[in-house]
Amino acid sequence: MTTATRSHRIRLAPDQRRSQLLDLGVRLLATRSLDELSIDVLAEEAGISRGLLYHYFGGKQGFYEAVVQHAADDLFAQTAPPAGGEPLQRLHTSITAYVDYVQANHAGYRSLVKAAGGGNEALRAIYETTFEAMADRVFAQPDDAIIPDTPATRLLVRAWQSMVEDLVLSWCADPTPLTREELLHVITTSLPALVDTLP
Amino acid sequence: MTTATRSHRIRLAPDQRRSQLLDLGVRLLATRSLDELSIDVLAEEAGISRGLLYHYFGGKQGFYEAVVQHAADDLFAQTAPPAGGEPLQRLHTSITAYVDYVQANHAGYRSLVKAAGGGNEALRAIYETTFEAMADRVFAQPDDAIIPDTPATRLLVRAWQSMVEDLVLSWCADPTPLTREELLHVITTSLPALVDTLP
Numbered sequence: 001m002t003t004a005t006r007s008h009r010i011r012l013a014p015d016q017r018r019s020q021l022l023d024l025g026v027r028l029l030a031t032r033s034l035d036e037l038s039i040d041v042l043a044e045e046a047g048i049s050r051g052l053l054y055h056y057f058g059g060k061q062g063f064y065e066a067v068v069q070h071a072a073d074d075l076f077a078q079t080a081p082p083a084g085g086e087p088l089q090r091l092h093t094s095i096t097a098y099v100d101y102v103q104a105n106h107a108g109y110r111s112l113v114k115a116a117g118g119g120n121e122a123l124r125a126i127y128e129t130t131f132e133a134m135a136d137r138v139f140a141q142p143d144d145a146i147i148p149d150t151p152a153t154r155l156l157v158r159a160w161q162s163m164v165e166d167l168v169l170s171w172c173a174d175p176t177p178l179t180r181e182e183l184l185h186v187i188t189t190s191l192p193a194l195v196d197t198l199p
Numbered sequence: 200m201t202t203a204t205r206s207h208r209i210r211l212a213p214d215q216r217r218s219q220l221l222d223l224g225v226r227l228l229a230t231r232s233l234d235e236l237s238i239d240v241l242a243e244e245a246g247i248s249r250g251l252l253y254h255y256f257g258g259k260q261g262f263y264e265a266v267v268q269h270a271a272d273d274l275f276a277q278t279a280p281p282a283g284g285e286p287l288q289r290l291h292t293s294i295t296a297y298v299d300y301v302q303a304n305h306a307g308y309r310s311l312v313k314a315a316g317g318g319n320e321a322l323r324a325i326y327e328t329t330f331e332a333m334a335d336r337v338f339a340q341p342d343d344a345i346i347p348d349t350p351a352t353r354l355l356v357r358a359w360q361s362m363v364e365d366l367v368l369s370w371c372a373d374p375t376p377l378t379r380e381e382l383l384h385v386i387t388t389s390l391p392a393l394v395d396t397l398p
Contacts, residue, residue, distance in 0.1 A: 118317015151376035155369055156385070163362035163393075170354055177350035186355070186396045193392040194362075197385045
């Protein structure tokens, strides 16, 4: 509320203004699908004209890409594992943040998965890049890694991410089969269990 | 070839003719995406008019749904586990047939996943129904099951299917990280390994 009020009083640099509009877009996306987040909705919520929004984002597709990139950056930042600690505990902390993120942004996250899977190439690229960067974290500390970094384990981590996404989206839609702690335990321990199936 | 030649000579009942056209559609889909399989392509390959195809399928969406349902029925039939034998061995046989199917129908299968994920509700329903029926097989023989039938294990089997799909599609695009036998071993043994992570 304070930020919104202040934005009408002080003159912001274009970059700050754009960034503020992206923050608002991401907040609106938490409870809306991408289809429901139109330029019109954002213009109304931000109290500015559609023309100015087009000026900042260069059209509808540019606006969607900027908001989704901003949301992906948020997801990546929020799921950062702690610098120290035991590897499985670091993974557990990161997974906990991921589950929290998907729960808090269920509608927008589900629509991003849909858009990325359904052939919007720009959104697919943002999605793929984000999940590759998240996979890199699993291999980031080679001296202390849960699993070795090989082409085979890279393939398994990517498939495990698909499994986790499906599991968390299903669980958000109907959490009755598992408690939150059970869900976090299954996700964390399933990664080394999957890698252990390699002959 | 024999079938195509014969179809011009003998008069088929409408149901037989429709079924023959669906077989052709599924064969064409093996090396094409859904977008590339137009009514025009099928009409040309079948040597009949577009008008007649519209008559059989009631429009473009009806045609896609009929072809995809036919392909899904094929997938389901081909991945049937053997009636007897040890549970993990039955699963291994079924998985082998699934990998063979995805490899032989890579383009069409990938485009189905994309259409189902991207918001075509009719194709999504066919996809979901098929994978639910495939999940049911895991629980079909309660006296001799690999895993118990509970809401939690149902959730895990669905997530495991997502993982398997991602893994097999990635492997078809680039099979270098794993041999075929390694892939089949990982897929088969990862299901009980995943269920074992349940607290």
